[in-house]
Amino acid sequence: MRHLLRRLGFFLLTLWAALTLNFLIPRFMPGSPVTALHDRTRGKVSAAALEQMLTSFGFRPHQNIGSQYLQYLGNMVTGHWGLSIGQTLGEPVTTLIGQALPWTLGLVGTATVLAFLLGTLIGVLAGWRRGGRLDTVLPPVFVVTSALPYFWVALLLILVFSVWTGGLLPSDFNYDNTIVPGFSPGFVGSVLQHAVLPGATLLITSIGGWILTMRNNMITVLAEDYVRMGRAKGLSNRRIMYDYAARNAILPNLSGFAMSLGFVISGAILVEYVFNYPGLGYLLYNAVQNVDYPLMQALFMLFTVAVLAAVLVCDLATLWLDPRARAKG
Amino acid sequence: MAMNTPVRRPGGGLWRALRGSRKATAGAVILLLFAVMAAFPGLFTSVRDANALDFAPRLGPSTRHLLGTTALGQDIWSQLVYGTRQSLVIALVAGFLATVLSVLVGVSAAYLGGLLDDLLSMLINVVLVIPAFPLIIILAKYAGRGSLTVMLTVLVVTGWSYGANQMRAQALSLRNRDFLEAARVRGERRSYVIVAEVLPTMTSLIVANFMGAALYSVLSAAGLQFLGLGDPNSASWGTMLYWAQNQQALQTGSPLWSLAPGLCVALLGASFALINHAFDEIGNPALRPVRRRGAAPAAAAPPVDSAASDAQSEDSPLLRVSGLRVAYQGARGPVEAVAGVDLTVRRGQFTAVVGESGCGKSTLLFAIAGLLSAPAAVTAGSVLFRGDNLVTMTEKQLNALRWRDYSVVMQSAMNALNPVRTIGAQYRDAMRAHGTFTAEQVRARSVEVLELVGIDPVHLRSYPHQLSGGMRQRAMIAMALLFTPDLVIMDEPTSALDVVAQRSLMVQIKELQQLLGFAVLFVTHDMSLVRHFSDQLLVMYAGQVVEAGPTRTVFDTPAHPYSRGLLEAFPSVRGPRVELRGITGSPPDLARPPHGCRFAPRCPVVEERCREWEPELYPVGEVRARCLLQAPDRRTRPLPPVEATS
Numbered sequence: 001m002r003h004l005l006r007r008l009g010f011f012l013l014t015l016w017a018a019l020t021l022n023f024l025i026p027r028f029m030p031g032s033p034v035t036a037l038h039d040r041t042r043g044k045v046s047a048a049a050l051e052q053m054l055t056s057f058g059f060r061p062h063q064n065i066g067s068q069y070l071q072y073l074g075n076m077v078t079g080h081w082g083l084s085i086g087q088t089l090g091e092p093v094t095t096l097i098g099q100a101l102p103w104t105l106g107l108v109g110t111a112t113v114l115a116f117l118l119g120t121l122i123g124v125l126a127g128w129r130r131g132g133r134l135d136t137v138l139p140p141v142f143v144v145t146s147a148l149p150y151f152w153v154a155l156l157l158i159l160v161f162s163v164w165t166g167g168l169l170p171s172d173f174n175y176d177n178t179i180v181p182g183f184s185p186g187f188v189g190s191v192l193q194h195a196v197l198p199g200a201t202l203l204i205t206s207i208g209g210w211i212l213t214m215r216n217n218m219i220t221v222l223a224e225d226y227v228r229m230g231r232a233k234g235l236s237n238r239r240i241m242y243d244y245a246a247r248n249a250i251l252p253n254l255s256g257f258a259m260s261l262g263f264v265i266s267g268a269i270l271v272e273y274v275f276n277y278p279g280l281g282y283l284l285y286n287a288v289q290n291v292d293y294p295l296m297q298a299l300f301m302l303f304t305v306a307v308l309a310a311v312l313v314c315d316l317a318t319l320w321l322d323p324r325a326r327a328k329g
Numbered sequence: 330m331a332m333n334t335p336v337r338r339p340g341g342g343l344w345r346a347l348r349g350s351r352k353a354t355a356g357a358v359i360l361l362l363f364a365v366m367a368a369f370p371g372l373f374t375s376v377r378d379a380n381a382l383d384f385a386p387r388l389g390p391s392t393r394h395l396l397g398t399t400a401l402g403q404d405i406w407s408q409l410v411y412g413t414r415q416s417l418v419i420a421l422v423a424g425f426l427a428t429v430l431s432v433l434v435g436v437s438a439a440y441l442g443g444l445l446d447d448l449l450s451m452l453i454n455v456v457l458v459i460p461a462f463p464l465i466i467i468l469a470k471y472a473g474r475g476s477l478t479v480m481l482t483v484l485v486v487t488g489w490s491y492g493a494n495q496m497r498a499q500a501l502s503l504r505n506r507d508f509l510e511a512a513r514v515r516g517e518r519r520s521y522v523i524v525a526e527v528l529p530t531m532t533s534l535i536v537a538n539f540m541g542a543a544l545y546s547v548l549s550a551a552g553l554q555f556l557g558l559g560d561p562n563s564a565s566w567g568t569m570l571y572w573a574q575n576q577q578a579l580q581t582g583s584p585l586w587s588l589a590p591g592l593c594v595a596l597l598g599a600s601f602a603l604i605n606h607a608f609d610e611i612g613n614p615a616l617r618p619v620r621r622r623g624a625a626p627a628a629a630a631p632p633v634d635s636a637a638s639d640a641q642s643e644d645s646p647l648l649r650v651s652g653l654r655v656a657y658q659g660a661r662g663p664v665e666a667v668a669g670v671d672l673t674v675r676r677g678q679f680t681a682v683v684g685e686s687g688c689g690k691s692t693l694l695f696a697i698a699g700l701l702s703a704p705a706a707v708t709a710g711s712v713l714f715r716g717d718n719l720v721t722m723t724e725k726q727l728n729a730l731r732w733r734d735y736s737v738v739m740q741s742a743m744n745a746l747n748p749v750r751t752i753g754a755q756y757r758d759a760m761r762a763h764g765t766f767t768a769e770q771v772r773a774r775s776v777e778v779l780e781l782v783g784i785d786p787v788h789l790r791s792y793p794h795q796l797s798g799g800m801r802q803r804a805m806i807a808m809a810l811l812f813t814p815d816l817v818i819m820d821e822p823t824s825a826l827d828v829v830a831q832r833s834l835m836v837q838i839k840e841l842q843q844l845l846g847f848a849v850l851f852v853t854h855d856m857s858l859v860r861h862f863s864d865q866l867l868v869m870y871a872g873q874v875v876e877a878g879p880t881r882t883v884f885d886t887p888a889h890p891y892s893r894g895l896l897e898a899f900p901s902v903r904g905p906r907v908e909l910r911g912i913t914g915s916p917p918d919l920a921r922p923p924h925g926c927r928f929a930p931r932c933p934v935v936e937e938r939c940r941e942w943e944p945e946l947y948p949v950g951e952v953r954a955r956c957l958l959q960a961p962d963r964r965t966r967p968l969p970p971v972e973a974t975s
Contacts, residue, residue: 014455021464025471131703136618139606140352144595147602149548151555151570152591159584212606219615225744228700233759233808234731237724243758244747251749259457259491266462270552274574284463285556288470296467303460311458322749323792 007315011308018304022297023072027065076301086292093298096283103174104279107195108268111202116257118203119210124246126211127218139215142208150267154201154274161197170194172276198275202267206260213256217249224248247321254318258311265303347607356603359596367414376407379564387583396585400576405586408569409593415477415565416597419550423484424543424601430489431538432528435496439504440523446497453493461487465549469558480559484546492538499534503527533612540605544598551594566590645716647815647848648674648697653710653720655689655696658703664920666692666705668872671946674865676815679842679849681863681880683856683895687916689872690852691740694820697850698737699727715815733763735816736809741825742801746793752779752804753789759811778807781841799830806838810845817842819851823858835862856895860884868892871917871927878952888954890932926957934958 075081081093088096126134162171170176176190221227222245230240269281276282280299287295318325347353366373376383382402390397396405438449465483472479512522528535553559554567557575561568573579573587610617655667666689674680682690695701697712699719712719714735719727739745747755756775760766766774776786782803793801802822809817822838823831839862842849853859859866859880866883868876868891876889887893894912914931917923923930925940932939939957946953947960 010451010454013451014458017455018459021459025467131618139618140603143352143602143606144599147544147548147598148595149551149555149591149598151552152588152595155574155579155587155591159579159588163579163584216609216613216616220613223615225739225741226747228695228702229737229739229745230747230758232698232700232731232737233762234728234733235758235762236728239758239762243750247749248747262458262460262462265460266549266552269462269466270555273556284466288466288558291470300460300463300467303463304458307458307460324748324794327794 011312014308015301015304019073019076019301020069022076022300023069026293026297076297081298082294084287084292084295086287086290086295088292093294096295097280097298097302100278100280100283103277104268104272104281107174107198107272107277107279108202108264108281110195111199112206112261112264115203115206116210119207120214120250120253122207123211123214124218124241124249127215127222127249128241128245130219130222135215138211142211144208145204146206146208146212148205150201150205150270151274153204154198154271157197157201158274169197171197174277174279194275194277198271198277201271201274202264205267206264209260210253213253214249217252218245221245221249251318251322254314254321258307258314261307261310265306347611350607350610352603352610353607356600356607359600360604363413363417363593363597363600366410367417370407370410370414373410374404374407376404379403379407379411380562387581390585396589397583399572399586400578400581400583401572405569405589408564409566409589411564412566412569412590413593415563416547416550416567416594419477419481419484420543420547420597420601423481423488423546423550424539426481426485427488427542427546428492428535428539430485431492431496431542432531432535434489435493435498436500436523436527436531438493438497439500440519440527450494450497453490453497456487456490457494462549462552465553466556466558469553476560477563480550480553484549488542488545488549492542495534495538496531499531500527503530533608537605537608537612540601540608544601544605547594547598547601566593570594646673647676647678647715648672648850649713650697651711651713653693653696653712654708655692655701655705656708657705659920661920663708665708665922666872666919667696668922669710670869670872670874672867672874672877674816674848674850677842677846677848678865679839679851679859679863680865680867681859682850682852682867682869683859684854684869685895685912685916686854687919688869689919690854690869691820693869694737694818694850694852698735698818699731700737728762732759732809732814733812734814735818736812736814738806738809738817738819738822740821742805743793743798743825745805746801748793751790751792752796752808756789756808756811759808763812774811778810779804781810782807782837798826799834802826802834803837806834806841810841810847813845814847816848816850819849821853822851824853824855831858835859838862856898868895871922872919873927873955874946875928875955876952877946882951886950888949888952888959889928889956890934890958891928892954894931894933926955928956 079094081097083089084091084093084096122134122138126132126138129135158171161169170190170193174191174194175181175187176194179187179190181187226248227240227244230244235244265281268279269284271277272279272281273285280302283295284299284303286292287299380403384394384398384402384404386398386400386402388394388398394404394406396409398404399408434449434453438446438453441449465487468483469479472483512526517525550559550565551567551570554563554565555570555574557571559565559567559571561571567590569590570587573583573590576586578584578586650670650672653667653670654665656663656665668689670693672680672682682693684690692701692705695705696707697719699712699722701707707720710720714730717730719730722730746752750758753772753775756778757771760771760774772789775789779786779788784800784803784807788796788800788804793804796804802825806817806822819838823834826834835858838849849863851859851863863880866876866878866880867874868883868889870891876883876887876892878888883892884896887896891912898912912931917927917930923940925938925942926932926935926944929935929939936957942957944955944957944960946955949959
């Protein structure tokens with residue numbers, strides 16, 4: 001119970017810290033959103049509408065900062081994220097995010113989970129056959145691939161599979177926009193086709209880390225008495241490998257998965273930018289380019305919430321998989 | 330007064346270990362190359378201002394322009410050369426500052442403890458979870474394009490938390506080590522202890538962290554500049570990538586513009602990652618690459634005594650070990666942990682093997698059970714179990730015998746039971762590995778064996794950590810009895826328990842043995858423990874059996890000075906008061922056993938010849954002892970002269 005309360009306190013604290021950063025950065029950094037907005041809208045929007053837009057995300061230069069802060073916190077938590085003041089002037093931030101979210105979830109979520117599962121499996125095999133071909137070749141290779149810059153891998157893939165092949169695989173946008181979106185085979189196929197290169201980029205750059213950590217965990221666990229005991233009992237290799245070794249070796253990786261989501265997000269931003277893929281990362285890039293404060297604020301909060309959600313899911317998975325953690329709960 | 334506490338610091342052989350690592354070498358060579366390029370760009374190109382638009386645009390590679398020119402008319406090669414400096418500076422400075430911050434926060438949290446630790450580790454975790462890259466982008470945007478200081482600050486502020494977490498964990502684990510305790514007792518100031526004792530121990534983690542932080546900085550800075558959030562006029566790889574993307578370099582036929590700087594970022598990143606990985610391997614030797622396990626050593630199939638494999642008669646022994654040798658393949662040649670052991674166990678017999686830690690008894694057990702794993706391997710001898718040689722069997726053949734015919738009980742059930750499976754599930758695994766049983770049969774048998782050792786069957790649903798130490802140990806013994814095997818091999822099954830629990834467990838083992846009739850091969854360092862339980866006693870020293878015979882006889886009239894020493898090392902509860910003398914010194918290094926009798930250096934009755942002549946096992950009444958004093962014929966064969974080995 002104490003443990004659970006601590007965890008809950010940690011979640012709230014992190015969320016609060018992220019929201020506060022969000023609030024402070026635009027107010028204490030050089031460059032005012034008011035002038036930025038005036039510059040952009042020069043004459044096209046009435047003064048009253050401008051005022052309305054500014055207040056929509058809690059920016060009231062005349063009010064005192066304390067009450068602005070409280071109001072801002074309230075707005076963020078209740079989903080009143082205001083209107084975009086960037087290129088998509090006047091659009092509600094929630095709408096913009098709603099459009100981009102499924103694409104990021106689909107692309108980045110799938111690639112990340114796939115990388116985790118596949119990497120873990122390969123790591124299990126490499127660690128199990130210690131000194132085997134897999135174990136000798138993989139570590140140095142993946143030490144290098146996990147250090148590759150996301151965007152460079154993306155550029156390389158574009159060059160090889162798109163430019164050199166004369167456009168075999170698309171490298172721009174999330175579907176062929178000559179097709180009308182809908183549940184037609186053409187559209188779904190186009191979506192999948194457009195996901196291949198960005199998905200592969202994310203997979204290539206993130207799988208190495210999972211392989212290496214899982215291999216190392218396996219090697220540590222294989223020296224444990226219970227693995228030798230499994231052998232002594234005459235269990236099949238499969239059973240020892242999965243139920244005795246891997247089952248224990250995966251536990252430390254679960255918390256690693258949540259922590260890695262920060263890197264995944266940075267990858268998503270760069271990859272979506274390179275491929276002009278209209279997800280949350282691309283949206284953030286555009287928001288930053290156009291000094292779209294409300295959109296930036298909401299996105300940053302959303303990214304933090306995503307990481308926290310992942311931490312929560314991994315906490316639960318650990319509880320489920322590790323009876324000792326349950327006792328602590 | 331200096332305390333007599335050995336201070337051991339990992340890191341002494343750091344440099345040697347690093348030079349031996351191919352990964353570290355590769356990383357260092359790349360890093361060095363870039364460092365030279367950053368320091369003396371003039372050596373690599375004759376162009377003085379690489380950003381000036383001096384040439385024709387989009388030229389292909391030629392001798393004049395090694396990598397061609399950009400769409401804006403700059404020489405790509407010289408841009409690369411001049412860009413090295415900024416990328417390297419960002420990596421090293423941001424890496425260094427982030428590491429300093431990690432060490433400061435992590436070590437303070439661990440050493441100050443209490444509320445401050447709670448607060449600091451909360452801070453670490455919060456910073457760790459807040460997504461860094463979006464924050465960097467936002468910060469970089471607000472702070473205005475370009476400034477290198479802003480970029481460095483942002484990278485440090487977001488990059489320290491991962492390291493701090495690791496520093497804190499390691500500092501916490503070091504906190505209660507002996508040598509720090511010693512320093513505290515010596516009355517040294519806390520800050521001095523941290524600087525002089527703690528930080529040196531953490532060298533390899535700190536360096537690994539620096540490499541990680543540098544890698545993170547290189548990639549993040551390049552990413553930022555690529556997105557256009559750096560200074561567009563600066564000379565750096567990230568800026569080149571920005572312009573290349575801006576001018577659609579890939580699509581317009583000058584891919585090198587974009588690929589070359591990206592490759593440089595990747596190479597620099599890889600060099601940091603490789604060195605980082607090498608340091609991980611130094612910190613944890615188990616992770617180092619191993620040579621492919623060769624085919625089983627040729628000596629593993631020794632000539633089998635053909636008479637032994639003849640049809641089993643009723644009194645032929647259950648287990649006969651002859652000439653068994655086990656060696657660990659170490660970095661400096663093989664170390665023989667078991668040096669030619671013979672032993673025989675009859676059906677239903679209780680055989681005890683005693684000796685100090687490190688004399689090879691556990692290795693002997695695992696060799697007999699066929700459970701050795703690399704780098705240990707049987708190099709000679711045979712293990713005949715009911716007439717079949719276990720040494721030459723394949724894993725598959727062994728699996729058919731394991732648990733059904735002989736089972737194993739290990740030292741600590743806490744470690745030997747799988748922590749994430751229930752007791753019942755682990756029993757089920759064992760049963761299902763040897764036949765098809767219905768859930769009902771498995772359950773019935775599991776309940777039966779648990780009741781044999783006096784544990785409530787509800788604990789089939791318990792996990793190992795939910796049982797007390799004694800119960801866990803008994804649960805493991807119960808598991809060993811699932812098939813009522815002929816032989817149960819026990820490796821110090823009681824040493825994790827307190828004296829009272831030890832006693833009752835021994836009584837229980839003996840009762841079960843008499844009830845079910847299995848033979849026991851029992852290893853312990855505590856000779857007094859087996860006094861009333863074992864039929865046969867083997868005393869091991871430095872990989873050899875030094876005395877073997879009926880337990881009673883060995884206890885009453887120990888024939889080997891080592892057995893006498895062991896007996897005197899433990900108080901007798903009822904016997905006459907004798908002075909506890911024990912044995913001075915410690916067992917020899919098995920990598921280079923002493924010449925002559927292995928016990929000679931510690932022997933209270935050592936003679937000159939003991940250092941030259943190797944004793945054999947000589948019969949002394951009912952027992953056999955490996956001591957020249959017991960040699961029937963004093964003209965035993967002398968050893969060949971010591972070979973001059975370096």
